[in-house]
Amino acid sequence: MVKTLTGESIDRAVEYLKAGELVAFPTETVYGLGADATSPEAVAKIFELKGRPSDHPLIVHVASAAAARLWVREFGEHAEKLAKAFWPGPLTMVLAKNGRVASEAVGGKTTIAIRVPNHPLALQLLESFGGGIAGPSANMFGKVSPTSAAHVAADLGDSLGYVLDGGKCKVGVESTIIDLTGAPTLLRPGGVSVEAMNKVLGLEVVDGTAGESRAPGMMKSHYAPNAKIRIVALEELQAEDFEMPDNAGVVAPVVVEGAVSWTMPQDAEGYARGLYAVLREADYKKLDTLFIVPPSEGDIIEAVLDRLTKAAAPRVK
Ligand code: TXA
Numbered sequence: 001m002v003k004t005l006t007g008e009s010i011d012r013a014v015e016y017l018k019a020g021e022l023v024a025f026p027t028e029t030v031y032g033l034g035a036d037a038t039s040p041e042a043v044a045k046i047f048e049l050k051g052r053p054s055d056h057p058l059i060v061h062v063a064s065a066a067a068a069r070l071w072v073r074e075f076g077e078h079a080e081k082l083a084k085a086f087w088p089g090p091l092t093m094v095l096a097k098n099g100r101v102a103s104e105a106v107g108g109k110t111t112i113a114i115r116v117p118n119h120p121l122a123l124q125l126l127e128s129f130g131g132g133i134a135g136p137s138a139n140m141f142g143k144v145s146p147t148s149a150a151h152v153a154a155d156l157g158d159s160l161g162y163v164l165d166g167g168k169c170k171v172g173v174e175s176t177i178i179d180l181t182g183a184p185t186l187l188r189p190g191g192v193s194v195e196a197m198n199k200v201l202g203l204e205v206v207d208g209t210a211g212e213s214r215a216p217g218m219m220k221s222h223y224a225p226n227a228k229i230r231i232v233a234l235e236e237l238q239a240e241d242f243e244m245p246d247n248a249g250v251v252a253p254v255v256v257e258g259a260v261s262w263t264m265p266q267d268a269e270g271y272a273r274g275l276y277a278v279l280r281e282a283d284y285k286k287l288d289t290l291f292i293v294p295p296s297e298g299d300i301i302e303a304v305l306d307r308l309t310k311a312a313a314p315r316v317k
């Protein structure tokens with residue numbers, strides 16, 4: 001039985017945050033599991049509830065670029081440009097932190113990952129709370145991120161104070177993370193494309209997704225449903241000699257016979273919006289195998305392909 005309180009009351013959510021309790025909140029990307037970013041005790045509850053290793057730093061959410069400046073040593077020219085172009089929005093910037101954030105929230109690092117989410121309820125919550133909300137995605141560690149309040153309640157049961165219900169997430173994959181402590185470096189592809197950032201910055205963002213500098217917690221297996229994922233081309237599924245295994249599902253641009261079939265748009269934006277809900281449905285249906293045909297175009301295709309690759313990666317137990 002899920003006893004979690006779910007609703008749209010900002011006042012109630014603020015009360016919980018001020019009391020050091022956890023509040024799940026909507027953003028345009030995925031739902032976050034929020035705590036007062038200045039409180040070591042509140043932040044510790046996030047790691048405990050998610051089963052997340054304590055050295056994986058959290059993103060701090062704030063209401064505006066002006067508020068972001070209060071948490072960092074320097075908000076430089078690159079940060080200014082990116083904030084102006086993409087905030088509120090699905091872009092997280094890694095900057096040198098000052099003393100405001102609880103060091104537990106940033107995994108003991110000297111940097112802070114910060115963003116202004118583009119969701120009316122999240123912005124109202126941040127303004128009323130008046131501080132920063134540390135928040136990872138509101139799912140169990142390594143699993144699929146939630147894109148609705150129902151997903152959060154299903155994952156985290158009755159162990160959190162309040163779920164602020166803001167409907168379905170409009171982007172559907174997590175924010176892009178860019179490290180601005182040196183040459184602008186991409187740590188995680190997401191809801192803002194590298195091309196769009198290159199244009200705004202007038203330079204080429206360095207790809208840091210594979211090297212040593214990649215974001216901690218960006219492991220190979222992540223965003224993983226229980227079913228075994230196989231990334232395929234549609235032609236493979238439609239080939240004469242293709243044998244559909246028992247208890248399989250297919251995610252493709254058209255209906256595929258002989259399996260539980262989800263149809264998805266070809267463009268990455270539409271695809272991203274529906275992807276995590278489909279991965280969860282595959283789990284509810286207890287499918288053994290899920291064949292996934294990736295999207296073929298769109299600005300955020302890198303982010304979708306990244307999540308699919310991680311969902312398909314061998315599981316680390
Ligand atoms: O869209 C999103 O970003 C969502 C919503 C809720 O805002 N949040 C999210 O949080 O995806 P999470 O915790 O699931 O992923 C945050 C990523 C982790 O890979 C973490 O290692 C990285 O951000 N990160 C956080 N602080 C960092 C830092 N100081 N330096 C480098 N990476 C950092």
Ligand code: MG
Pocket residue numbers: 136137145
């Ligand atoms: Mg996550």
